[in-house]
Amino acid sequence: xxxxxxxxxxxxxxxxxxxxxxxxxxxxxxxxxxxxxxxxxxxxxxxxxxxxxxxxxxxxxxxxxxxxxxxxxxxxxxxxxxxxxxxxxxxxxxxxxxxxxxxxxxxxxxxxxxxxxxxxxxxxxxxxxxxxxxxxxxxxxxxxxxxxxxxxxxxxxxxxxxxxxxxxxxxxxxxxxxxxxxxxxxxxxxxxxxxxxxxxxxxxxxxxxxxxxxxxxxxxxxxxxxxxxxxxxxxxxxxxxxxxxxxxxxxxxxxxxxxxxxxxxxxxxxxxxxxxxxxxxxxxxxxxxxxxxxxxxxxxxxxxxxxxxxxxxxxxxxxxxxxxxxxxxxxxxx
Amino acid sequence: xxxxxxxxxxxxxxxxxxxxxxxxxxxxxxxxxxxxxxxxxxxxxxxxxxxxxxxxxxxxxxxxxxxxxxxxxxxxxxxxxxxxxxxxxxxxxxxxxxxxxxxxxxxxxxxxxxxxxxxxxxxxxxxxxxxxxxxxxxxxxxxxxxxxxxxxxxxxxxxxxxxxxxxxxxxxxxxxxxxxxxxxxxxxxxxxxxxxxxxxxxxxxxxxxxxxxxxxxxxxxxxxxxxxxxxxxxxxxxxxxxxxxxxxxxxxxxxxxxxxxxxxxxxxxxxxxxxxxxxxxxxxxxxxxxxxxxxxxxxxxxxxxxxxxxxxxxxxxxxxxxxxxxxxxxxxxx
DNA sequence: ATATATTTTGCAACCGGTTGCAAAATGTGA
DNA sequence: TCACATTTTGCAACCGGTTGCAAAATATAT
Numbered sequence: 181x182x183x184x185x186x187x188x189x190x191x192x193x194x195x196x197x198x199x200x201x202x203x204x205x206x207x208x209x210x211x212x213x214x215x216x217x218x219x220x221x222x223x224x225x226x227x228x229x230x231x232x233x234x235x236x237x238x239x240x241x242x243x244x245x246x247x248x249x250x251x252x253x254x255x256x257x258x259x260x261x262x263x264x265x266x267x268x269x270x271x272x273x274x275x276x277x278x279x280x281x282x283x284x285x286x287x288x289x290x291x292x293x294x295x296x297x298x299x300x301x302x303x304x305x306x307x308x309x310x311x312x313x314x315x316x317x318x319x320x321x322x323x324x325x326x327x328x329x330x331x332x333x334x335x336x337x338x339x340x341x342x343x344x345x346x347x348x349x350x351x352x353x354x355x356x357x358x359x360x361x362x363x364x365x366x367x368x369x370x371x372x373x374x375x376x377x378x379x380x381x382x383x384x385x386x387x388x389x390x391x392x393x394x395x396x397x398x399x400x401x402x403x404x405x406x407x408x409x410x411x412x413x414x415x416x417x418x419x420x421x422x423x424x425x426x427x428x429x430x431x432x433x434x435x436x437x438x439x440x441x442x443x444x445x446x447x448x449x450x451x452x453x454x455x456x457x458x459x460x461x462x463x464x465x466x467x468x469x470x471x472x473x474x475x476x477x478x479x480x481x482x483x484x485x486x487x488x489x490x491x492x493x494x495x496x497x498x499x500x501x502x503x504x505x506x507x508x509x510x511x512x513x514x
Numbered sequence: 515x516x517x518x519x520x521x522x523x524x525x526x527x528x529x530x531x532x533x534x535x536x537x538x539x540x541x542x543x544x545x546x547x548x549x550x551x552x553x554x555x556x557x558x559x560x561x562x563x564x565x566x567x568x569x570x571x572x573x574x575x576x577x578x579x580x581x582x583x584x585x586x587x588x589x590x591x592x593x594x595x596x597x598x599x600x601x602x603x604x605x606x607x608x609x610x611x612x613x614x615x616x617x618x619x620x621x622x623x624x625x626x627x628x629x630x631x632x633x634x635x636x637x638x639x640x641x642x643x644x645x646x647x648x649x650x651x652x653x654x655x656x657x658x659x660x661x662x663x664x665x666x667x668x669x670x671x672x673x674x675x676x677x678x679x680x681x682x683x684x685x686x687x688x689x690x691x692x693x694x695x696x697x698x699x700x701x702x703x704x705x706x707x708x709x710x711x712x713x714x715x716x717x718x719x720x721x722x723x724x725x726x727x728x729x730x731x732x733x734x735x736x737x738x739x740x741x742x743x744x745x746x747x748x749x750x751x752x753x754x755x756x757x758x759x760x761x762x763x764x765x766x767x768x769x770x771x772x773x774x775x776x777x778x779x780x781x782x783x784x785x786x787x788x789x790x791x792x793x794x795x796x797x798x799x800x801x802x803x804x805x806x807x808x809x810x811x812x813x814x815x816x817x818x819x820x821x822x823x824x825x826x827x828x829x830x831x832x833x834x835x836x837x838x839x840x841x842x843x844x845x846x847x848x
Numbered sequence: 849a850t851a852t853a854t855t856t857t858g859c860a861a862c863c864g865g866t867t868g869c870a871a872a873a874t875g876t877g878a
Numbered sequence: 879t880c881a882c883a884t885t886t887t888g889c890a891a892c893c894g895g896t897t898g899c900a901a902a903a904t905a906t907a908t
Contacts (some may be wrong), residue, residue, distance in 0.1 A: 182626070182652075184894055195858045200896060207897095210856060210904095230627040231565045231574065232894035235863040240565065242628075245609070250594035251789075253587045260584035263611035272628065275579070275609045277597035292516070293564040294576075294606065318516075401793055433795035455585075459735055461767035461795075518864055529888045534866060541867095544874095544886060566864035569893040 183226040192220035203228050234295060243271045243482065244291040244299040244319075248278040248306060252399050252426055254454040254471070258302055258324075261475040269483060271297075278306070284313050292317055298482050300324055304338070304371035305399070320485040324478040327370035328495035335485065336495045337478045341371050344467055344500050345378025348421040348449050351502050353382075356512040357419040357447060359390040363407060363431060365399040365423030372423060375451070379421055392417060396427055404430025412438050419447030419508065425454045425466055432462070432507070448507040451500075463506040470498045517560040526554035537562050568629060577605045577816065578625040578633040578653075582612040582640060586733050586760055588788040588805070592636055592658075595809040603817060605631075612640070618647050626651055632816050634658055638672070638705035639733070654819040658812040661704035662829035669819065670829045671812045675705050678801055678834050679712025682755040682783050685836050687716075690846040691753040691781060693724040697741060697765065699733040699757030706757060709785070713755055726751060730761055738764025746772050753781030753842065759788045762798055766841070782841040785834075797840040804832045 189196045194217060201207035202217040209217075220226075234240040243266055249255040259275075266273050274296060276287050291299060291314070298320040301311045304327075311323040311334045321334040328336045345362075352360045362379045364372040376393065383391045392415060396403035404427035408420075412434065422428040428450035435446055442448055443465075450457060450466035457464040477496050485491050523530045528551060535541035536551040543551075554560075568574040577600055583589040593609075600607050608630060610621050625633060625648070632654040635645045638661075645657040645668045655668040662670045679696075686694045696713045698706040710727065717725045726749060730737035738761035742754075746768065756762040762784035769780055776782055777799075784791060784800035791798040811830050819825050 182629075182894095186894080196895080197858060197897080198856090200894095201857090204896080208856060213856075227623055227627055229629060229894055231629055232569055232863090233896070235566055235569070235865085235894080236896040238863085242608075250590060250597070253590060256584060256587060256590040256593075259590075259593070259609075260611060263584070263609050264613060267611065267616075272624070273609045274576075275593075275597050275607045277594060277601065279598060282601075289561055290606070293561055295516075295563060295565055401789075405794065429793070429795070433793060436795055455735075459763070459767060460739065461763075461770055516864095520864080530865080531867080531888060532886090534864095535887090538866075542886060547886075563864055566893090567866070569864080569895085570866040572893085 182229070183224045185226075185228070188217065188220050188224055188226045191224060192216045240295045240297055241271050242274050242294060242296045244276055244287075244294075244296045244314075245273040245302065246276040246278060246287060246291075246299060247302045249303055249399075250277055252424070253456060254425065254452050255302070257455065258471060258475060261472060262300065262302065262479070265476055265479040269479065271483075278303075284310050288313050288317050291319065297486055298322070300478060300482060301326065302478075304341075305366065305369040307368075307370070320482065320489060322478045322482045322485070324474060325371075327374060328497055332493045332495050335481050335491075335493050337474050337481060338497065339469055339474070339500050340497050341374030342378035342381075344451060344469075345375040345380070345421070346382040347378075347467060347500065347502065348375075348451070349379045349382035351449060351508070352419045352421065352447070353386055353389065354511050355419070355447065355508055357389070357417075359418045361392045361394070361411075361417035361420045363404070363411070363420045363422045363427070364393070364395045365403075365427060366397060367395045369399075375421075375423070390417070396423060396430075399424050399427055401426055401430035401433070404428065405434045407431070408434035409437075412440075416446070419449070422448060422450050425450040425452040425457045425464060428464055428466070428507075429456070429462060432464070442507050443509045447509055449502070450507075453503050457503075457505070465505045465507040466503055467500050468503045469500055473498050516563070517558045519560075519562070522551065522554050522558055522560045525558060526550045534562075574629045574631055575605050576608050576628060576630045578610055578621075578628075578630040578648075579607040579636065580610040580612060580621060580625075580633060581636045583637055583733075584611055586758070587790060588759065588786050589636070591789065592805060592809060595806060596634065596636065596813070599810055599813040603813065605817075612637075618644050622647050622651050625653065631820055632656070634812060634816060635660065636812075638675075639700065639703040641702075641704070654816065654823055656812045656816045656819070658808055659705075661708060662831055666827045666829050669815050669825075669827050671808050671815060672831065673803055673808070673834050674831050675708030676712035676715075678785060678803075679709040679714070679755070680716040681712075681801060681834065681836065682709070682785070683713045683716035685783060685842070686753045686755065686781070687720055687723065688845050689753070689781065689842055691723070691751075693752045695725065695745075695751035695754045696727045697738070697745070697754045697756045697761070698727070698729045699737075699761060700731060701729045703733075709755075709757070724751070730757060730764075733758050733761055735760055735764035735767070738762065739768045741765070742768035743771075746774075750780070753783070756782060756784050759784040759786040759791045759798060759800055762800070762841075763790070763796060766796070766798070776841050777843045781843055783836075784841075787837050791837075791839070799839045799841040800837055801834050802837045803834055807832050 299314045302324045304325040314321045326336045396407040408431040453468035633648045636658045638659040648655045660670045730741040742765040787802035
């Protein structure tokens with residue numbers, strides 16, 4: 181079906197190597213030869229088989245894009261940025277949806293069978309060991325939105341979740357709340373653990389303020405809503421730092437259902453600053469996570485690592501900042 | 515780096531073909547041989563190179579997953595379903611993000627270079643000719659969420675958008691609205707055109723009811739909001755059939771900002787029934803598009819077409835139905 | 849013009865697998 | 879046990895490219 185190198189060579193009356201060389205940049209080909217070959221190729225509608233060439237060059241330009249976040253709208257933004265960024269550099273994302281049923285080893289094996297040049301793991305809800313499994317398989321790995329360990333085994337690009345926890349706490353303190361709470365995502369996620377730790381460490385500086393904690397089942401609307409409905413039945417804080425934006429939106433819906441007002445009765449601060457947080461009917465005060473920068477830096481780091489496979493692992497941490505909208509009461513003056 | 519067939523063969527003391535055969539199901543290998551080879555393979559950590567084998571088998575098990583909808587949350591659900599469904603069948607999605615800058619030919623060429631076995635085009639906002647470009651390149655194509663033409667060139671799986679338009683119109687009529695409007699997505703999208711046509715054709719049956727039309731720039735929150743803010747300044751219908759759910763949510767936000775109430779002052783009906791439509795703070799009455807069925811049927815059709823490349827093109831159309839929630843006033847009694 | 853340096857080209861082996869074919873091994877029946 | 883049918887195995891060619899090397903062609907210097 182497809183036109184091959186050999187056919188082009190025959191039609192142009194040259195050797196197969198000559199054809200190969202005209203399509204390999206940096207190879208030595210005379211102008212005359214190049215013209216002859218290009219003409220034949222055009223006439224036949226030839227374009228080289230990337231997979232066949234990968235066999236000798238050892239490069240497929242395939243990048244595994246691995247995630248388990250197919251229910252959090254912010255990841256649509258993430259996939260958009262990753263796919264665009266990768267294809268702009270001639271790399272092709274092979275998408276892997278990690279479900280609970282499938283063990284990591286399967287994905288690792290599969291991606292190796294397809295000889296991916298590298299793997300981007302985009303998730304904050306996977307154990308660090310997961311990204312390491314790829315590295316152990318000898319594949320360059322960038323863990324985006326991962327936890328930055330003090331002795332990193334793989335490249336990590338993301339934010340300082342501990343600091344985000346502190347930042348949220350400071351924000352609530354500054355606004356004079358006397359009874360605050362952490363309403364985290366799934367307890368097993370490193371991002372949840374770190375945000376929790378940061379939040380608590382900052383609150384420890386303010387012993388007069390009451391602090392409580394709980395965790396939702398997932399970073400999802402429904403989980404946030406359920407957890408908040410449960411909380412509203414018993415205890416109730418003045419302000420909540422929620423695991424992320426989508427969780428916050430679930431929390432908001434629970435609050436509104438209970439005939440309470442935000443921010444008058446309860447304050448909410450989220451994390452991520454996803455598109456939806458900006459929607460006028462949501463208008464969520466939140467901590468901005470610079471996903472554009474994280475994604476583009478992840479891609480740059482991946483490209484650099486492809487050229488230098490033994491590159492020393494590094495962590496790239498981007499600062500976050502509070503985006504004030506309408507779900508926290510104003511800061512108290514002076 | 516990676517272990518090859520040859521190394522396994524040497525270690526097991528057998529021919530390379532023997533090793534190949536143990537990893538090809540349906541091939542003739544004795545039990546004794548199989549055990550020997552598997553032992554050696556295990557010890558070496560061998561797994562076959564899918565790309566190399568594709569060279570002779572002509573099958574890569576790669577499927578191009580092409581879309582331009584990276585801003586509509588429903589497509590996160592679509593990607594989730596597609597990636598899961600494909601990988602369950604041993605197929606690998608190569609994700610392509612079609613941006614406006616990139617011409618279709620580029621994507622076609624790229625996917626051919628990677629010898630994808632087939633292409634799924636998942637979009638309702640691409641011209642039908644686009645999917646055809648892949649077919650002309652000799653690649654099996656399934657156009658999911660596409661328009662079903664009377665003389666289809668490629669497989670199409672989706673809904674009858676014209677019928678959906680009629681259904682929305684009937685619903686508004688049944689509820690006694692006397693002044694209704696169509697607020698569509700981008701006018702160039704076939705889905706918009708068809709929903710519009712259906713809506714108008716049904717309304718033509720009810721000459722006493724006033725009808726107006728307008729179109730938002732995109733299927734997005736912001737576009738819906740802007741268009742509705744504009745409309746509220748001048749004319750104003752009693753009920754709107756909006757292009758899709760995300761558009762509807764933008765419309766809702768504009769309405770609430772204008773101190774009007776839904777469904778008391780204005781009724782809204784959307785289309786898609788995405789997860790968010792169910793959220794209690796949105797609670798959108800909408801037309802359910804059965805995306806699970808569309809996706810799984812698309813995958814089945816793709817698999818069938820891989821086994822039978824000259825399969826006659828077909829259209830698979832799934833029925834939609836109204837999901838009543840809180841944004842239309844109740845139907846008037848008998 | 850010739851000798852020498854430089855560039856361009858083709859040959860042939862290789863990348864990591866698969867597969868048709870014939871030889872070798874094994875199974876079956878008498 | 880032998881003749882014959884059946885299964886298993888290895889050889890070698892092939893899939894569609896790339897690349898080191900040496901020969902051929904061209905350029906440069908004398």
